[in-house]
Amino acid sequence: MLTVTFSKNAFFPLTRTCRNECTYCNFRKGDFSFMSLKEVRSLANRARTADCKEALLTFGERPDVYPEFRRALRTAGYSSFLEYVCEACRTCIDCGLIPHTNAGVLLKSEMKKLKPLNGSMGLMLEQAVELECHRKSPGKDPEVRIKTIERAGKLEIPFTTGLLLGIGESEYDRMYSLEILAEINSNYGHIQEVIVQPLIGNSKSGGGRDCRSTAKRAVELGEVKKVVKEARKRFEHVQVPPNLFSIDELAVLIKAGANDLGGISPVTPDHINPMNPWPSLSFLRKELGKAGVRMRERLPVYDEFVRRKMYGSLIAKLVESFLEVTGNA
Numbered sequence: 060m061l062t063v064t065f066s067k068n069a070f071f072p073l074t075r076t077c078r079n080e081c082t083y084c085n086f087r088k089g090d091f092s093f094m095s096l097k098e099v100r101s102l103a104n105r106a107r108t109a110d111c112k113e114a115l116l117t118f119g120e121r122p123d124v125y126p127e128f129r130r131a132l133r134t135a136g137y138s139s140f141l142e143y144v145c146e147a148c149r150t151c152i153d154c155g156l157i158p159h160t161n162a163g164v165l166l167k168s169e170m171k172k173l174k175p176l177n178g179s180m181g182l183m184l185e186q187a188v189e190l191e192c193h194r195k196s197p198g199k200d201p202e203v204r205i206k207t208i209e210r211a212g213k214l215e216i217p218f219t220t221g222l223l224l225g226i227g228e229s230e231y232d233r234m235y236s237l238e239i240l241a242e243i244n245s246n247y248g249h250i251q252e253v254i255v256q257p258l259i260g261n262s263k264s265g266g267g268r269d270c271r272s273t274a275k276r277a278v279e280l281g282e283v284k285k286v287v288k289e290a291r292k293r294f295e296h297v298q299v300p301p302n303l304f305s306i307d308e309l310a311v312l313i314k315a316g317a318n319d320l321g322g323i324s325p326v327t328p329d330h331i332n333p334m335n336p337w338p339s340l341s342f343l344r345k346e347l348g349k350a351g352v353r354m355r356e357r358l359p360v361y362d363e364f365v366r367r368k369m370y371g372s373l374i375a376k377l378v379e380s381f382l383e384v385t386g387n388a
C-alpha cells in the first residue's frame with residue numbers, strides 16, 4: 060500500500076498587499092490592510108480546536124514598499140512589517156500552532172529573525188527562468204528567489220519550495236528548474252519537499268503558455284505527472300495539492316511518485332485557489348483508500364528534520380508534544 064502524508068493546517072492570509080504583479084494572481088489586493096493580531100488569535104484558536112497543528116502564514120511580498128501600508132503598520136504600533144509578522148508567529152505559537160511562513164524573498168537578517176518562530180519556511184521557485192508573466196514582479200526574478208532558497212540552506216531552515224506549471228515555461232524550463240533546486244539541495248540539504256502545482260486560472264482571460272489566466276488547470280495531467288516523476292528522482296518528498304485534482308488524477312500522480320498532499324485545512328479555504336475547496340480528510344481517506352493509498356498526518360516540519368532538530372527553538376515544546384500524539388519522527 061502506498062502512503063501519502065499531509066499536514067492539518069489553517070491558512071492565515073496576513074495581507075494581500077504585494078509589491079509584485081504576477082499576471083495570473085488570484086490573491087493580490089491593493090487595499091493596504093492586514094490581519095489584526097486579534098483576528099490571528101481568533102483563527103488560531105479555531106484551528107487548534109479543529110486539531111490543526113500548522114499555521115500557514117502566506118501573504119503578499121514586501122507590502123511595506125507602499126507608504127500607505129507603512130502608515131497602517133505605524134498606526135497599529137509596528138515599527139516594521141517583519142516585527143508584525145514575528146508577532147503573528149508568536150500569537151500562533153501561543154495558541155498551539157507551529158508556524159510555516161511563506162514571506163516571499165527575504166534577506167538573511169530577516170530569515171534569522173523568523174527562524175526561531177517557525178517549524179519550516181517556504182518559497183515557491185515557480186520557474187528558474189525569466190517569464191513574461193513576471194515582468195512586473197521584481198520578487199520573481201529567478202536569481203533573487205534562488206538566493207533566498209540558498210539563504211535558508213545556510214541558516215539550516217527546513218524549506219518547502221516548488222514549481223508552478225503553466226505560466227509560460229517550456230518543458231526544458233521545468234527540468235532546468237528541478238535541476239537548480241536539486242543542486243541547491245545537494246549543497247545545503249534543507250529542502251524538505253518540492254511542490255508540483257499547476258496554475259489554476261481566475262477566468263480573467265485566455266490561458267496556457269501566454270500565461271494569462273484561465274478558469275481551469277493550465278496544464279494537462281500528463282505534464283504534471285512527468286514533472287512529479289522527475290522531481291521524485293531528485294527529492295524525498297514531492298507534494299501535489301489535493302484540491303487541484305480529482306481522486307483518479309491524484310491516484311495517477313501518487314503512483315508516479317507524489318507522496319505528500321501538503322496542508323489540508325478543515326477551517327480555512329485555499330486563498331490562492333479560492334475556486335477549489337479542500338476535500339475533507341474523511342473523503343480523501345476513503346477515496347484514496349479505494350485506490351490503495353494510505354494517508355498519514357505529518358507536522359509542517361518533516362520527520363527527518365525533526366530528528367535533526369532543525370525546527371525553530373521557540374516551537375520545540377509544540378513539536379515534542381505533537382510527536383507524543385502522532386508517534387512520528
Ligand code: SF4
Nearest residue numbers: 077079080081084087
Ligand atoms: S507574488 Fe504572489 S501575491 Fe504577489 S502578485 Fe505574485 S502571485 Fe500574487
